[in-house]
Amino acid sequence: MAEPGPEHSERSGLSRRGLLALAGAAAGGLAVGGASGAAIGAAVAAIPAGTATTYPFFGAHQAGITTPAQDRLHFAAFDVSRTTDRADLIELLQDWTFAAARLTRSLDVSEDGAVGGSDVAPPDDTGEAQGLPAAGLTITFGFGPTLFTTADGIDRFGIAGRRPAALVDLPHFAGDTLDERISGGDLCIQACADDPQVAVHAIRNLSRIAFGRAALRWSQLGFGRTSSTSTTQVTPRNLFGFKDGTANIKAEDSASVTDQVWAASEDGADWMAGGSYLVARKIRMIIETWDRASLGEQERIVGRTKGDGRPLTGGTEFTEPDFDESGRTALDRDAHVRLAHPSTNNGARLLRRGYNFVDGNDELGRLNAGLFFICFQRDPRTQFIPIQKRLGRSDLMNEYVRHIGSGIFAVPAGATEGGWVGSALFA
Helix, strand or coil, X not given: CCCCCCCECCCCCCEHXXXXXXXXXXXXXXXXXXXXXXXXXXXXXXCCCCCCCCCCCCCCCCCCCCCCCCCEEXXXXXXXXXXXXXXXXXHHHHHHHHHHHHHCCCCCCCCXXXXXXXXXXXXXXXXXXXXXXXXXXXXXXXXXXXXXXXXXXXXXXXXXXXXXXXXXXXXXXXXXXXXXXXCCCCEEEEEEECCHHHHHHHHHHHHHHHCCCCEEEEEEEEEEECCCCCCCXXXXXXXXXXXXXXXXXXXXXXXXXXXXXXXCHHHCCHHHCCCEEEEEEEEEECHHHHHCCCHHHHHHHXXXXXXXXXXXXXXCCCCCCCCCCCCXXXXXXXXXXXXXXXXXXXXXXXXXXXXXXXXXXXCCCXXXXXXXXXXXXXXXXXXXXXXXXXXXXXCHHHHHEEEEEEEEEEECCCCCCCCCCCHHHXX
């Protein structure tokens, strides 16, 4: 049985510490988004109609993995730098679970919410999502390697021995120019929705609840999904203008999902059964250079046509490319589609949930834009890592991209009604 956390308020369901955090965050002027703060304001300036779609928060698996990919993202990583108390960490996860279950039903984070509390105290909820539908909001939580053991080797919460073997520190890949300020983190939250206001509201309020226990390390806004996770969705395009994620794992392919996405007890960490492993990579695209390349060169680099997305070896978008090892086909040996294909990677596949991003311009006036790549898998050691090593060595696309941010997180199974996300870790 999982350890109990500290006492929770009957009024709101949040712990007393969580309610104090909401007040403290308001008094302390908590900023959400770090370097992306200005972009957040721009993203929520115009509020689309949204949708009434809701996805249940509780279940065997966390939502936001095989869920049909929504159009907007707000991703945030946190450091538990304000406490070394195991009970505080458990309490935070309980508070986040309670609030997330409400937010995904288009409710405020507590019963009092934005307008039901005292006139002389900060409201529990910031209120910008009042009147908006759920917009398909999903909230997904993950645990980084440093939650188990710090970079200095300290086991703050008595869980070092429970770190899954698959939760490895990602190696340095060829071409990496990582910025530590937008990499790593003890905890992560992925909020996806079809309305940017709804996604930002979720991260903003969960960040307030964490005040005094965890601090925001970095965050990223995304728009325009760059993959489809359901057969009901068409293949979207990335900022290079190409269809992205044609061969992505789809939720309806239950055999592939079981084999390639969900962790199992026999993998060596019982508490991760039903969970998955998330890898996030912020990939800046050198847009101006790409835009000067000829159409034929762009298609040679990708290995597909820019119009309908069919492989250069013929057929339709979903035709398997012809990997003629003689090299006589129209597909370059170092084309992206060849190097990323399962047949080139011992059958390894990824469930991708990436998003486009534009963070304004840099100091030279170039567009600071690209792909915020997210993938889920059963074991990064046999999936993402070998695939990325192959791409890093010789992918023709490397001339046009730079990997500038990175993170890996263990995403535990879903919580049951009355439980909380990650409880099995502390059982």
